[in-house]
Amino acid sequence: MTYAISVLTLGGITVILAMGLNVQYGWAGDLNLSYYAYVALGAYVCGVMMLPPPNASEGNFYVLGLHQSFFVGTIVAVAVCAVVGLVVGSIALRRVTGDYFAIVTLSVTLIFYTFSDQYAPLFNGPQGIYGVPHAFGGVLRFSYSGYNLFLLGLVAAVLVVVVFLFEVLYRSAFGRTLRAVRDDPISVSAFGISPYRRKLAAYVLGSAVGGLGGVLLLQYVSAFSPAGWSPLETFLLFSGIIVGGVGSVWGVLFGASVVLIGVPQAVLFIPAPAGAATFLPALQNCIIGLIILVFLYLRPRGLFPERSPVLGFDGALKWQSRPVRFVVGRVRTLLGEGAA
Amino acid sequence: MTSSQGGAAADAGLDAGDGCVLEAQQLKKRFGGLVAVQDCSLSLRSHRVTGLIGPNGAGKSTVLDLLSGVERQDDGHVLLRGESIDRMSTHARARRGLIRTFQDPRVWPYLTTLENVLVVGDAKSGYSGWAAILRHRRATARQAANIQRAVDVLSAVELEHMRDRRARELSGGQARLLAFARLAMANPEVVLLDEPLAGVNPILADRLLELIRGMAERGAAVLLVEHNMEAIERVCDSVFVMSEGRVIGTGTWEELRQSEAVVEAYLGTGARV
Amino acid sequence: MTAFFNAVGFGVVTAALLALATTGLSLQYGVSRLPNFAQGDIMTVGAYAAYAANGPFHSIAIDGIAAALAGAAMAWLVYMALIRPFASRGTNRLTAVVSTLAGSLIIQDVLLIIFGGNATAFPTIQGATEHIGPFLFTTEQLVIIGVALVVIAGLHATLKFTFIGKAVRAVADHRDLSRVSGLPAGMLTQLTWAVSGVLTGIAGFVLGLTAGALVPTLGFDYLLIIFAAAVVGGIGNVGGALFGALIVGLGMTVAAVYISSDYKEVVALILLIATILIRPTGLFGGRSSARRFAV
Numbered sequence: 001m002t003y004a005i006s007v008l009t010l011g012g013i014t015v016i017l018a019m020g021l022n023v024q025y026g027w028a029g030d031l032n033l034s035y036y037a038y039v040a041l042g043a044y045v046c047g048v049m050m051l052p053p054p055n056a057s058e059g060n061f062y063v064l065g066l067h068q069s070f071f072v073g074t075i076v077a078v079a080v081c082a083v084v085g086l087v088v089g090s091i092a093l094r095r096v097t098g099d100y101f102a103i104v105t106l107s108v109t110l111i112f113y114t115f116s117d118q119y120a121p122l123f124n125g126p127q128g129i130y131g132v133p134h135a136f137g138g139v140l141r142f143s144y145s146g147y148n149l150f151l152l153g154l155v156a157a158v159l160v161v162v163v164f165l166f167e168v169l170y171r172s173a174f175g176r177t178l179r180a181v182r183d184d185p186i187s188v189s190a191f192g193i194s195p196y197r198r199k200l201a202a203y204v205l206g207s208a209v210g211g212l213g214g215v216l217l218l219q220y221v222s223a224f225s226p227a228g229w230s231p232l233e234t235f236l237l238f239s240g241i242i243v244g245g246v247g248s249v250w251g252v253l254f255g256a257s258v259v260l261i262g263v264p265q266a267v268l269f270i271p272a273p274a275g276a277a278t279f280l281p282a283l284q285n286c287i288i289g290l291i292i293l294v295f296l297y298l299r300p301r302g303l304f305p306e307r308s309p310v311l312g313f314d315g316a317l318k319w320q321s322r323p324v325r326f327v328v329g330r331v332r333t334l335l336g337e338g339a340a
Numbered sequence: 341m342t343s344s345q346g347g348a349a350a351d352a353g354l355d356a357g358d359g360c361v362l363e364a365q366q367l368k369k370r371f372g373g374l375v376a377v378q379d380c381s382l383s384l385r386s387h388r389v390t391g392l393i394g395p396n397g398a399g400k401s402t403v404l405d406l407l408s409g410v411e412r413q414d415d416g417h418v419l420l421r422g423e424s425i426d427r428m429s430t431h432a433r434a435r436r437g438l439i440r441t442f443q444d445p446r447v448w449p450y451l452t453t454l455e456n457v458l459v460v461g462d463a464k465s466g467y468s469g470w471a472a473i474l475r476h477r478r479a480t481a482r483q484a485a486n487i488q489r490a491v492d493v494l495s496a497v498e499l500e501h502m503r504d505r506r507a508r509e510l511s512g513g514q515a516r517l518l519a520f521a522r523l524a525m526a527n528p529e530v531v532l533l534d535e536p537l538a539g540v541n542p543i544l545a546d547r548l549l550e551l552i553r554g555m556a557e558r559g560a561a562v563l564l565v566e567h568n569m570e571a572i573e574r575v576c577d578s579v580f581v582m583s584e585g586r587v588i589g590t591g592t593w594e595e596l597r598q599s600e601a602v603v604e605a606y607l608g609t610g611a612r613v
Numbered sequence: 614m615t616a617f618f619n620a621v622g623f624g625v626v627t628a629a630l631l632a633l634a635t636t637g638l639s640l641q642y643g644v645s646r647l648p649n650f651a652q653g654d655i656m657t658v659g660a661y662a663a664y665a666a667n668g669p670f671h672s673i674a675i676d677g678i679a680a681a682l683a684g685a686a687m688a689w690l691v692y693m694a695l696i697r698p699f700a701s702r703g704t705n706r707l708t709a710v711v712s713t714l715a716g717s718l719i720i721q722d723v724l725l726i727i728f729g730g731n732a733t734a735f736p737t738i739q740g741a742t743e744h745i746g747p748f749l750f751t752t753e754q755l756v757i758i759g760v761a762l763v764v765i766a767g768l769h770a771t772l773k774f775t776f777i778g779k780a781v782r783a784v785a786d787h788r789d790l791s792r793v794s795g796l797p798a799g800m801l802t803q804l805t806w807a808v809s810g811v812l813t814g815i816a817g818f819v820l821g822l823t824a825g826a827l828v829p830t831l832g833f834d835y836l837l838i839i840f841a842a843a844v845v846g847g848i849g850n851v852g853g854a855l856f857g858a859l860i861v862g863l864g865m866t867v868a869a870v871y872i873s874s875d876y877k878e879v880v881a882l883i884l885l886i887a888t889i890l891i892r893p894t895g896l897f898g899g900r901s902s903a904r905r906f907a908v
Contacts, residue, residue, distance in 0.1 A: 104886055
């Protein structure tokens with residue numbers, strides 16, 4: 001039971017992360033390899049907001065140490081991620097797109113990683129931050145297992161909000177324009193929309209969601225250090241997007257759940273050779289890499305390709321399921337388009 | 341403003357007087373060692389369709405790029421309603437009512453036909469991501485109005501039966517019509533059309549020419565780059581002729597037929613007059 | 614000042630290594646117009662192949678040949694499995710980039726499964742140190758610089774003077790045109806990738822020599838430094854690759870002396886970002902580099 005809660009909590013966080021990345025890759029069409037830097041940044045900032053001032057005699061150093069509540073820590077962490085995203089995005093997106101953008105963002109991640117690892121006064125170097133207090137620990141005095149359940153509920157609530165939000169955004173003018181920018185930025189600009197601004201908005205939105213996911217991740221492990229993440233982590237999230245359906249909110253929800261929760265669990269059933277601690281994680285990454293390739297070859301738009309909102313009878317844009325669309329299409333054909 | 345076609349000859353001059361919406365002054369553009377456009381001046385007036393013709397490689401598309409801000413000129417100026425827009429980006433120019441098309445229809449393939457038109461409406465009414473989340477009443481009303489207008493615009497080009505299909509499922513001709521629907525939605529003051537009839541069957545071409553004429557009748561200044569001389573003759577009030585990066589003649593179609601220089605540089609190369 | 618001259622000596626070695634890998638990357642970019650994110654891992658494969666060959670043979674020369682062959686095979690495989698399926702489909706370029714990233718992940722983790730995560734000791738060349746002018750070089754470093762120079766000069770001559778070299782350049786410049794005029798563009802592209810793998814494999818071998826130990830992420834950690842050298846020099850041309858490798862290699866080692874060796878990669882990354890933002894055609898890049906901007 002405890003194990004199931006733990007898996008579901010981590011899985012929920014991973015799905016939230018994939019959602020944020022999908023805004024950048026699926027909607028705006030930017031191959032952003034800096035995503036996980038914002039996850040780490042969110043975790044670190046929330047951590048140093050919540051922790052008491054560092055105790056130098058124990059060899060701990062980090063900035064801030066303000067001993068604030070989880071609520072304040074989260075808001076500050078998300079805000080910091082959004083602002084950093086705004087600064088980095090406004091520089092990178094103004095000049096480059098496509099593969100050069102991927103190279104620049106990967107470089108940014110590595111620079112951040114190096115500093116978080118080597119420059120101890122920032123986030124305590126390779127030791128990282130640890131012993132982060134529980135969320136709302138002062139108010140809700142949960143037992144250990146009670147807290148785990150609470151955290152799962154919190155993650156689920158955030159996930160529901162994120163899915164609802166993105167669902168609305170996808171159909172809104174914002175999402176629509178962003179998808180148009182992805183399809184052809186130049187013809188979008190010919191109609192008076194700045195592709196740069198839209199891409200920047202997507203980058204900032206994704207960064208903020210990444211930061212929020214980082215905060216939850218920090219609560220889950222109650223510590224964060226350079227050993228706990230790598231720049232390649234972003235790429236694992238891509239597998240959820242590609243399998244589920246690039247751009248599709250529900251597709252990514254499904255794809256990320258299956259690939260990023262299912263594969264690591266399934267791999268556990270494979271007997272590992274004794275004494276090879278790296279075998280299972282390595283095998284897991286191999287399988288995820290292969291899954292990405294198979295989907296890119298055979299089904300590049302994923303299991304549930306992004307859907308198009310259609311016009312309902314009440315004059316609003318809404319979803320139409322495949323069977324309904326099929327029937328409506330048939331009826332239209334029978335009634336005769338030729339009459340038009 | 342009258343739409344008498346006889347008076348068009350005088351309008352084609354370089355004066356920035358009444359009705360001149362877009363003016364190019366002595367544009368120059370070089371790519372490396374190649375001078376693509378040189379000493380190119382032209383003006384567009386509202387309620388008029390102005391043709392821009394010339395042999396392949398004459399620099400017509402480059403002029404369109406310069407006017408719309410896709411490329412920056414090395415020298416010269418572009419004035420919109422007498423105001424310099426030299427330093428403006430493509431989208432800033434479009435926001436001021438200067439819209440161009442490309443040789444391909446360049447529809448957004450993964451958006452539905454309706455969404456393709458809606459995006460143009462969104463561009464005019466601005467951001468509404470927050471409004472959509474907060475279900476702001478004014479924004480919702482504006483969105484509904486947008487959708488209504490988009491549906492009307494689609495029915496005007498007889499595409500409503502394709503409304504909810506993705507644009508990539510459209511045929512080539514339908515994509516052209518969709519491109520015109522987007523233009524109608526934008527309702528620009530100045531339209532630059534880059535070979536809108538290329539690869540279009542004669543029936544559809546008639547329909548598109550009607551739409552072009554309609555845009556001018558509603559008050560737009562239209563620049564039509566086209567190889568189809570019959571189309572130019574039918575819809576253009578006046579015509580600029582380019583050759584080797586320069587404007588070598590201007591006037592009505594009738595006047596140009598008489599001009600020896602024009603006939604030699606361009607019409608003599610095989611085009612039927 | 615001695616520290617500086619020693620750093621320059623080491624920087625030249627880093628530059629030699631980088632020049633090999635970057636030239637390989639430039640060849641790939643020339644014919645496929647895509648950044649190959651698995652380039653670093655082709656190096657790693659070369660290094661591990663040299664390690665595997667050293668067991669039975671104990672010969673540095675055979676190690677190098679094994680690295681070159683393994684690199685060639687790996688690069689060809691990367692092209693056939695990760696690039697070609699998407700290039701021919703004419704899909705979004707990003708799809709091919711994502712597939713090379715997936716390839717990188719797979720290669721790293723296959724190596725991890727085979728060789729384990731612990732560092733594997735790599736043979737080194739024993740020998741005295743020698744002074745050349747104010748610079749101090751070990752025998753190993755001199756061998757590395759010599760090999761790099763010979764290989765790149767050979768490649769340059771091949772591209773410039775032989776029929777196949779000219780054909781490859783034709784494919785790189787005008788793919789469709791060269792196909793119409795009867796060149797087997799597909800085969801030449803495969804050949805170019807294999808040749809790029811030879812250079813990259815040798816670079817991996819050299820990286821193993823200088824690092825002294827192998828881990829599966831060895832090459833991936835070098836990936837962006839290779840990109841840095843390629844972009845600074847102007848991606849897609851051999852002269853630029855040499856120049857970029859020299860700037861980045863020297864920049865890194867001098868920074869290691871005067872700032873801290875912990876941040877030497879950061880210096881390369883900042884060079885990379887600055888070049889992309891300010892002069893994306895590279896310091897050496899000409900007119901033809903401009904089109905690489907297309908998405």
